[in-house]
Amino acid sequence: MLSSLTKERFLFAGLAAAVLAYATEHSLLEMGRPAMLAAAFALIAVIVLVSTRVAHHAEILASKVGDPYGTMILTLSAVLVEVVILAIMMQGETSPTLVRDTIYAAVMLDINGILGLAALLGGIRHGEQPYNDDSGKTYGVMILTAMGISMVVPEFVPRESWHLYSLFTIGAMITLYAVFLRMQVGAHSYFFSYAYPRAERKEHPESGPLEEEESATVSILVIIAGVVLIGAMAEVMSVLLGAGLKGTGAPPALMAVIVAAISAAPEILTALRAALANRMQSVVNIAMGASLSTVILTVPVMEAIALYTGQPFIMAMSPVQTVMVTITLIAAAINLNDGETNAIEGMTHFILFATFVMLTLIGL
Secondary structure: OHHHHHHOHHHHHHHHHHHHHHHHHHHHHHOOHHHHHHHHHHHHHHHHHHHHHHHHHHHHHHHHHOOOHHHHHHHHHHHHHHHHHHHHHOOOOOOOOHHHHHHHHHHHHHHHHHHHHHHHHHHHHHOOEEOOHHHHHHHHHHHHHHHHHHHOHHHHOOHHHHHHHHHHHHHHHHHHHHHHHHHHHOOOHHHHOOOOOHHHHHHOOOOOOOOOOOOHHHHHHHHHHHHHHHHHHHHHHHHHHHHHHOOOOOOOOHHHHHHHHHHHHHHHHHHHHHHHOOOHHHHHHHHHHHHHHHHHHHHHHHHHHHHHHOOOOOOOOOHHHHHHHHHHHHHHHHHOOOOEEOHHHHHHHHHHHHHHHHHHHOOO
16 A cells, blocks of 8 residues: 555645645745746656656556557546646636647657657657558548648637638538547457467566556546646646746747646656567557647547637648648658558658758747
8 A cells, every 4th residue: 555655656646736726826926037047947847747647557458458549548547638738828817829739849849759759769769660550541531631630720710700611620520530439449349459469478578567467446546636736736736837928939839838737747758668679550559640649639629628718729820831731741641651650760760850840939
């Protein structure tokens, strides 16, 4: 019992940080920019630590059920963290493009950052790494459709019709996800799994230390508690970070990148472990699945909030964002078309990720 509690020390740290943050929030706001930023980034660090425990217990559940259910649990847990943080941050004085910029940043982090780095390092260690090419094609066309409907077409929708198009977008995203979910766990579940050779399965077992003695019930309870703590800390963090960055000339999309990075941090570790273990199918499912889930689940929730409050968000991507997403999806369609990844393909995506970082730094 004591050892189990010790393993959840990050959750207890999160609880202590949340209580301390709420108790000192007003004092910190009066102490000036250095104190606000220091406290905000300390909260971000604790949020990441708590999110790693959420991801760990999602991995435990995933190891029990196997692919494709496992990676679906992993990606949904990350998206849940992102949606909670976004919903809380949107209650304050934030940019009307925060939702759009966060989804864009998440796609860049997932496809170019996670997939790129994992394929690069895995390719250096193992050479060509096999996976089921049906999964890459399916994810790619779904991401293209979802982003086109929710983040490109809105540029041409008249302002007076935004309510109607928001309702349509919610319905379209829910329909797309329902069909996708039926494919992923139903008759087409083989699209998202790969039959590794028996010797390789023994060398790199899918289950093992993650499962330990922990039950599914405990993992579910920890995930719920972690998400609640993340939401509580995110509320104070958004206030302190917004106040601290005001007037500093920081890139406008910095807040969005931070939100996307928080949700992607545990996925990065999971994907890198899978790539180094020569299990590229898990990497593809995590990176592409997280991108799809971010778009297809975040958009309807945020659009519903916009309809409820009567305040629309700016969802149409900027020209630079549209170009970057287009290049990324074309590169992914080419690279994920033959059932094997290599270091060169990983490098192409990682360079695109570096380009995204540079564009963010110069305010684009």
